[in-house]
Amino acid sequence: xxxxxxxxxxxxxxxxxxxxxxxxxxxxxxxxxxxxxxxxxxxxxxxxxxxxxxxxxxxxxxxxxxxxxxxxxxxxxxxxxxxxxxxxxxxxxxxxxxxxxxxxxxxxxxxxxxxxxxxxxxxxxxxxxxxxxxxxxxxxxxxxxxxxxxxxxxxxxxxxxxxxxxxxxxxxxxxxxxxxxxxxxxxxxxxxxxxxxxxxxxxxxxxxxxxxxxxxxxxxxxxxxxxxxxxxxxxxxxxxxxxxxxxxxxxxxxxxxxxxxxxxxxxxxxxxxxxxxx
Amino acid sequence: xxxxxxxxxxxxxxxxxxxxxxxxxxxxxxxxxxxxxxxxxxxxxxxxxxxxxxxxxxxxxxxxxxxxxxxxxxxxxxxxxxxxxxxxxxxxxxxxxxxxxxxxxxxxxxxxxxxxxxxxxxxxxxxxxxxxxxxxxxxxxxxxxxxxxxxxxxxxxxxxxxxxxxxxxxxxxxxxxxxxxxxxxxxxxxxxxxxxxxxxxxxxxxxxxxxxxxxxxxxxxxxxxxxxxxxxxxxxxxxxxxxxxxxxxxxxxxxxxxxxxxxxxxxxxxxxxxxxxxxxxxxxxxxxxxxx
Numbered sequence: 001x002x003x004x005x006x007x008x009x010x011x012x013x014x015x016x017x018x019x020x021x022x023x024x025x026x027x028x029x030x031x032x033x034x035x036x037x038x039x040x041x042x043x044x045x046x047x048x049x050x051x052x053x054x055x056x057x058x059x060x061x062x063x064x065x066x067x068x069x070x071x072x073x074x075x076x077x078x079x080x081x082x083x084x085x086x087x088x089x090x091x092x093x094x095x096x097x098x099x100x101x102x103x104x105x106x107x108x109x110x111x112x113x114x115x116x117x118x119x120x121x122x123x124x125x126x127x128x129x130x131x132x133x134x135x136x137x138x139x140x141x142x143x144x145x146x147x148x149x150x151x152x153x154x155x156x157x158x159x160x161x162x163x164x165x166x167x168x169x170x171x172x173x174x175x176x177x178x179x180x181x182x183x184x185x186x187x188x189x190x191x192x193x194x195x196x197x198x199x200x201x202x203x204x205x206x207x208x209x210x211x212x213x214x215x216x217x218x219x220x221x222x223x224x225x226x227x228x229x230x231x232x233x234x235x236x237x238x239x240x241x242x243x244x245x246x247x248x249x250x251x252x253x254x255x256x257x258x259x260x261x262x263x264x265x266x267x268x269x270x271x272x273x274x275x276x277x278x
Numbered sequence: 279x280x281x282x283x284x285x286x287x288x289x290x291x292x293x294x295x296x297x298x299x300x301x302x303x304x305x306x307x308x309x310x311x312x313x314x315x316x317x318x319x320x321x322x323x324x325x326x327x328x329x330x331x332x333x334x335x336x337x338x339x340x341x342x343x344x345x346x347x348x349x350x351x352x353x354x355x356x357x358x359x360x361x362x363x364x365x366x367x368x369x370x371x372x373x374x375x376x377x378x379x380x381x382x383x384x385x386x387x388x389x390x391x392x393x394x395x396x397x398x399x400x401x402x403x404x405x406x407x408x409x410x411x412x413x414x415x416x417x418x419x420x421x422x423x424x425x426x427x428x429x430x431x432x433x434x435x436x437x438x439x440x441x442x443x444x445x446x447x448x449x450x451x452x453x454x455x456x457x458x459x460x461x462x463x464x465x466x467x468x469x470x471x472x473x474x475x476x477x478x479x480x481x482x483x484x485x486x487x488x489x490x491x492x493x494x495x496x497x498x499x500x501x502x503x504x505x506x507x508x509x510x511x512x513x514x515x516x517x518x519x520x521x522x523x524x525x526x527x528x529x530x531x532x533x534x535x536x537x538x539x540x541x542x543x544x545x546x547x548x549x550x551x552x553x554x555x556x557x558x559x560x561x562x563x564x565x566x567x568x569x570x
Contacts, residue, residue, distance in 0.1 A: 078458065080454070083457065111457070122451040122452065124455060124456070125452070125568075134456070135459035173569040
């Protein structure tokens with residue numbers, strides 16, 4: 001793993017970042033983002049020179065007002081942004097030292113290793129079981145035993161097993177919204193990825209379902225690196241091991257969740273956390 | 279300021295205008311239904327008495343003034359199948375390209391304009407085109423293959439545009455999810471998009487083929503025989519076909535019994551309406567089952 005500090009890594013964000021430059025902060029850096037800038041064809045520059053290290057087996061929260069570039073960052077990490085109108089892309093995104101922005105990279109394999117859960121639960125129009133085995137089938141898996149194992153393991157990990165084990169062949173749309181979103185999480189887990197990206201996964205859920213998703217994430221971080229865009233500052237503060245505050249495409253501040261939400265270094269972070277703008 | 283909501287009764291004049299508008303629109307709707315009802319009732323009441331097992335399975339006799347319509351019925355079935363074999367793969371392939379792969383640029387806009395214009399060409403022009411290209415230039419002669427190819431070209435725009443519409447109706451979020459789970463674009467199309475679009479595609483295919491089955495002009499010069507008292511034995515044979523047979527016995531044969539004319543019309547109409555009903559059933563069933 002990349003534990004050594006690279007001296008020429010550009011400092012992330014404004015000056016106050018230097019005191020806690022993320023380079024050798026973690027024993028185990030999973031994702032290293034270096035000087036990342038992303039611009040879309042409509043002229044918006046979604047991310048401007050972002051540098052950020054995301055630690056393994058932690059929940060790292062990317063928060064800030066909408067339009068700040070959080071989703072763009074998530075979608076750049078698993079190259080889902082390939083589908084969008086990206087006109088300029090600079091910098092590097094290293095996962096375990098491999099630059100995933102390399103045009104020659106096997107994107108299909110990357111997306112299997114870096115799963116994504118979206119804001120709106122989108123279950124595929126098939127049964128609960130088929131939703132879970134879909135990704136495995138795409139990768140060429142044919143062994144029914146593997147499917148069985150993946151279905152049970154992923155549903156247990158997303159705290160959905162108890163509710164659906166006796167109706168796995170029902171259409172996935174018959175589940176409630178909260179169950180559907182946990183199914184979407186389970187669908188990602190079935191592929192046994194390294195990294196899970198979640199883009200406001202609980203924005204449409206009631207507090208109870210939200211609580212279930214959040215507590216699943218706390219267990220899952222033992223095995224996975226989790227990057228979450230929360231749907232509120234409260235959620236960010238609840239779940240963050242590490243937190244990064246994004247504003248207008250810039251990384252304003254990054255630090256341990258416990259410190260950042262109690263003693264933000266930047267006045268803009270403080271204003272946002274205290275609800276003076278949003 | 280007084281903000282109390284004051285509600286009174288609406289004036290009789292207002293209500294009268296309302297009722298008049300409502301009445302006119304109902305009338306317009308009824309007028310559009312009237313012709314189809316009249317046609318069906320008229321044709322079936324005149325023609326049903328002619329229908330018998332013998333009428334469907336016998337060759338015409340006595341200069342087509344007696345006997346059945348078997349060769350015309352079989353010919354139309356062959357032509358419909360032949361048209362489907364050519365136009366369905368071609369049309370669906372083109373639609374998948376346009377809806378799923380092609381970028382929106384000058385080239386695809388040109389293709390779209392070409393397809394729209396293809397749909398607007400009069401059917402007799404297709405017939406002449408088929409005569410020139412398939413019958414004469416490619417030397418297929420007046421044959422089932424020439425007729426099927428001509429009908430297929432005429433059917434393509436219907437199949438392409440309905441299929442493309444059905445593909446576009448599949449929510450994009452399904453595609454994004456499939457890609458995010460490590461699917462290739464083709465896997466996504468084959469496993470998610472095509473199955474979801476299938477009912478809409480089938481409806482379009484059937485409607486297109488139904489039009490092909492009922493057309494006269496495109497087969498006039500390319501396949502249809504005036505009178506051929508045997509069944510076709512290869513795709514290079516010409517054949518009788520229901521629409522052309524109906525035209526012939528209605529205008530070209532003196533002393534033709536009206537009963538046989540109407541009987542033939544009943545068979546053609548049933549063939550086409552039957553396909554229409556199948557399309558409707560597929561569509562409504564799919565709508566009831568749809569999960570999005």
